[in-house]
Amino acid sequence: MGGSNMSGEHHREESFIKRYIFSTDHKVIGKQYLITGIVMAIFGGVLALFFRINLANPGFLSHEQYNAFVTLHGAIMFFWVAMPILLGGFGNVLIPLMIGARDMAFPTLNMMSYWTFFLSAVILILSMFVPGGAFSGGWTVYPPLSANPEVLIGAKWGANLFLLALAFEFASMLMGGVNFVTTVLTMRVRGLTFMRLPIFIWMEVIASLVFLFSVAPLIAGALMLLLDINLGTHFFRVEAGKAGDPILWQHLFWFFGHPEVYVILFPALGILAEVFTTYARRPIFSYKTFVYANIVAAILSFLVWAHHQFVAGINTISALGFSITTVLISVPFSMSLVVLGLTLAGGSIRFTPAFLFGLFAFLMFIIGGLTGLPLGAVASDIYFHDTYFVVAHFHYTVFTIAVLSSLAGIYHWFPKMFGRRINYTFGKWHAILTLVFYNGFAFPAFFLGLAGHPRRYYSALELGYLQKYQWIHELMTISTVLLLATQVVFIFVFFYSIFAGEKETEPNPWESTTLEWLAPSPPPHLNWGNFAPLVERGPYEYAKNGKDIDFIPQGRLVKLKGETAEK
Amino acid sequence: MLPVNISADGHLIDLVLKISIGGGIVIGIVSFAIVLYMIFKFRRSKNPFPLQDVPPLLKKVIYIDFAMIIFDLVLLVTSSYAWAYFYIRPIDKIKKEALQKGEKYVEVNVIGRQFFWTFIYPGEDGKFGTSDDFKLANVLVVPKNYYVFLKMTSGDTLHSLFIPNVRMKYDTIPGRTTYVWFKPTAEGQYDIACAELCGSMHYSMKGIMIVMEEEKYKEWIKNPIYNSEDIISMYEFKR
Structure with missing residues (x-):
């Protein structure tokens, strides 16, 4: 394959700053997103550690700190961890490589996207140190609480900076989304038809489109909220004689907020598809079913938002309609999961760390999906709404997305991204311990939900009927501490492996089929040197004759004649 | 559980x-x-x-x-x-049907505020806006086997009235009226929680619902005692 020839041909003298900081190279930007996401995950995890300690031992934090940490933890894990890692990180690194392009369609916009994101993270952290303290009104920012500094300390500057940080984050992801969609539409290499795209690419495009279509109402809402906070308007605030509508915010927020969950879910499912096919050595069970089911789910995702508001004062007949769409969205997702599961059938499974994380993510998605039904069915949601059952459910979905699936992706593509390996034995223990401790904190929350424990409670000791469940909180806190300790070790190993891990010279160590594995590890600037990939078949040509030919790569590299990559 | x-x-x-x-x-x-x-x-x-x-x-x-x-x-x-x-089903229709079936009901108005519940009773005459109306803080007293209609609103931010033992929960919203109704069938005292984040002391916004026999309730409403502990000791409640 001539990997060594390709990397040396176009030496460009670039300063360190241009190469690693203000770089327009999609791989560098992707790694910047990935590492920023990991750093923010540490931050979000430490916040969780603090408020979990408080729940086991009330009094550890002040009431305002507790609510602020819960608020920031939610927002960070969604917008500053899951999105940058799954979209900004894997999307940027993999989209051009998987479609055989040399970079994204708009490399400068891509660089601006990352630095806007970086700025948003800085603003978010600064918001903790403003007069009045950090915003503590929940990541859903429900007014009138969030809009009225008289009822919530921190609803002034804390809320302003929180909303500003979100605005920059959305601006960043909009730039990224436009870039992703344009790149996939226009820069696929010869032979790469839509139905030959790796599933991961489909999922990134669907996620980007869902984001682009859903974000506008929230931006309008956030502007009104800022006016309410700072100029005393009454879009959402209600005071005598000046009746704004707090429910309106909930509609604007969840019209974005629910599709947003799928924005991070789709790339996670894409990672699982790549990981399952590679390590089970089987083609995906039904490519078309998977793609179409997720397109249907993406469209349905715009019609379910008010299931967050069943008992919040919306029209009770429309609640019934939203309940129907919500329960029915389980059908396309169950189809996706069945396709993923049957990809293992008849395989020859290699239990690598990436596969273990993928498998665990898959199993936890099943729990997360099925526990969505009691919340989507409107009558059972009367009881479960805003209880720990919701907390358990969204940790089985969002933690699975943001952590388990991301880790599957990190272990899978680490050799490609950095040209080195993460220790195998460590990876397996990492996967197993993460699964155990994760369930240790998330599963007991279902029981708290059944017992009717409302969420966002500073302490369970205040309400009589909850006091006897304090031991569950203690168990969850111990599991959280162990879970975080495991991840701290991982983060150390991760950074160690980037610089000093075992060198991986083989471009395709997992014997995978998609195009990124044809490039050298790590791929040079502009990816393909004096070669260009040519796609000849579908993305998952495994299990060819059941014996010696185990897989056929999706394409091959062709040497360019008389042209250079610089063009 | x-x-x-x-x-x-x-x-x-x-x-x-x-x-x-x-x-x-x-x-x-x-x-x-x-x-x-x-x-x-x-x-x-x-x-x-x-x-x-x-x-x-x-x-x-x-x-x-x-x-x-x-x-x-x-x-x-x-x-x-x-x-x-x-x-x-509209609340009025539910009330009418209850009366047709020979059932009885009580109405209580509820206001959620940071960080307590106010329960407003129509008094002995059963009509709001008359001189015998009275208010209780964090205590809801209701007669057993009566339908209970709670007409709720909020004085500041969103709250959510949650009584796990009757499986009912609904937000209280400033500027709007929302309803919860149920028919308690067992005497005793039951916790009331707030299920919508309403500020720093959200977790401590708690109330108690006391369900009494009809006769005791009629006696109580003539001469209401406001404190939950006094009510409990006076009417000899078992937990």
Whole structure:
């Protein structure tokens, strides 16, 4: 394959700053997103550690700190961890490589996207140190609480900076989304038809489109909220004689907020598809079913938002309609999961760390999906709404997305991204311990939900009927501490492996089929040197004759004649 | 772990809870079993080369999708029925039907504020806006086997009145009126919680619902005692 020839041909003298900081190279930007996401995950995890300690031992934090940490933890894990890692990180690194392009369609916009994101993270952290303290009104920012500094300390500057940080984050992801969609539409290499795209690419495009279509109402809402906070308007605030509508915010927020969950879910499912096919050595069970089911789910995702508001004062007949769409969205997702599961059938499974994380993510998605039904069915949601059952459910979905699936992706593509390996034995223990401790904190929350424990409670000791469940909180806190300790070790190993891990010279160590594995590890600037990939078949040509030919790569590299990559 | 149900109609909610969780457990266990079977059977050390086709028996796993659709439909029918029963029927109609059946009801107005509940009683005459109206803080006293209609609003931000033992929860919203109704069937005292983040002391916004025999309630409302502990000691409640 001539990997060594390709990397040396176009030496460009670039300063360190241009190469690693203000770089327009999609791989560098992707790694910047990935590492920023990991750093923010540490931050979000430490916040969780603090408020979990408080729940086991009330009094550890002040009431305002507790609510602020819960608020920031939610927002960070969604917008500053899951999105940058799954979209900004894997999307940027993999989209051009998987479609055989040399970079994204708009490399400068891509660089601006990352630095806007970086700025948003800085603003978010600064918001903790403003007069009045950090915003503590929940990541859903429900007014009138969030809009009225008289009822919530921190609803002034804390809320302003929180909303500003979100605005920059959305601006960043909009730039990224436009870039992703344009790149996939226009820069696929010869032979790469839509139905030959790796599933991961489909999922990134669907996620980007869902984001682009859903974000506008929230931006309008956030502007009104800022006016309410700072100029005393009454879009959402209600005071005598000046009746704004707090429910309106909930509609604007969840019209974005629910599709947003799928924005991070789709790339996670894409990672699982790549990981399952590679390590089970089987083609995906039904490519078309998977793609179409997720397109249907993406469209349905715009019609379910008010299931967050069943008992919040919306029209009770429309609640019934939203309940129907919500329960029915389980059908396309169950189809996706069945396709993923049957990809293992008849395989020859290699239990690598990436596969273990993928498998665990898959199993936890099943729990997360099925526990969505009691919340989507409107009558059972009367009881479960805003209880720990919701907390358990969204940790089985969002933690699975943001952590388990991301880790599957990190272990899978680490050799490609950095040209080195993460220790195998460590990876397996990492996967197993993460699964155990994760369930240790998330599963007991279902029981708290059944017992009717409302969420966002500073302490369970205040309400009589909850006091006897304090031991569950203690168990969850111990599991959280162990879970975080495991991840701290991982983060150390991760950074160690980037610089000093075992060198991986083989471009395709997992014997995978998609195009990124044809490039050298790590791929040079502009990816393909004096070669260009040519796609000849579908993305998952495994299990060819059941014996010696185990897989056929999706394409091959062709040497360019008389042209250079610089063009 | 569900708290005891003391609402005459709470079994409807409990039925939906059981269907939604039970169905999930069945489908979940079947799915887990199939996945674990596959990773055991098709591990590399036992099956060094992948099969070229999925074994026909495993292809039947796609029936899980059909099981899912049936589960969804059963869940939607029961859930929608229960929801319509509690929330789509107009309150006035529910009251009228209760009277026709020879049932009795009480009405209490509720205001949520940071961080306490105010329960406003019409007094002995049963009419709001008269001189015998009175207010209780964090105590809701209701007669057993009466329908209870709570007409709720909020004085500042969003709250949510949650009484786990009657399976009812609904937000209170400034500038709007919302309702909760139920029919308690067992004497005793039951916790009331706030289920919508309302500020720093959200977790401590708690109330107590005391359900009394009809005669005791009639005696109490003539000469209301405001403090929950006094009520409990006076009427000799067992917890």
